[in-house]
Amino acid sequence: KNEVEQSPQNLTAQEGEFITINCSYSVGISALHWLQQHPGGGIVSLFMLSSGKKKHGRLIATINIQEKHSSLHITASHPRDSAVYICAAANYGGSQGNLIFGKGTKLSVKP
Amino acid sequence: DAGITQSPRHKVTETGTPVTLRCHQTENHRYMYWYRQDPGHGLRLIHYSYGVKDTDKGEVSDGYSVSRSKTEDFLLTLESATSSQTSVYFCAITDRSLSGNTIYFGEGSWLTVV
16 A cells, blocks of 8 residues: 555646645655646645645645644636645655655636 | 756666666755655655765665765766656755755656666
8 A cells, every 4th residue: 555645636727717626645645745747747735734724826735743634725727726735744854855746637617 | 947857858767777866966065865755655755965075864865875975966876777666756955055955856757676
């Protein structure tokens, strides 16, 4: 079983829809990252969460530490939101500071 | 922007040849990482470094070596490239500032082994 699971794997939405991507993890974490990867490869960090909720523009990320679950929401989705969204569990204890990545959710927003 | 550049960005090489990918940063971050990304697997850690000359293996380190002789450069070497090493390689750094541990990725290096 993967230590970080994302759902759904693929998601198609119509422009304007509210979108939710889920991430569950089974490891102890210091923080959870949400990343965005557009076609062509570049990966950018959207959020880093250790508790609660963060908002940036139309993107909202939440985390429930007790349930080991995080969600990424996109309000009023737009075709430019089409990308792969990746969650990553981070444990910064010790010298490793590694991240364990989910396999990503491919989002396609149709106009 | 954490000032990370990878080179080369694209490379085609023959089986059995050595290949070195370079990751260069301009921000003096301590932690640097090399990942590979393959369909169905997500990003997987190859090697990481926590300082000059301090490196350690990740989950898919076989066939790879790394070196970090100065803070700004982290080199990944495929000692004898194989077709299974055809992949996209990403360098990353973590910024362990007071505001939190942000991660920054390089643009990626597309490697094809024929």
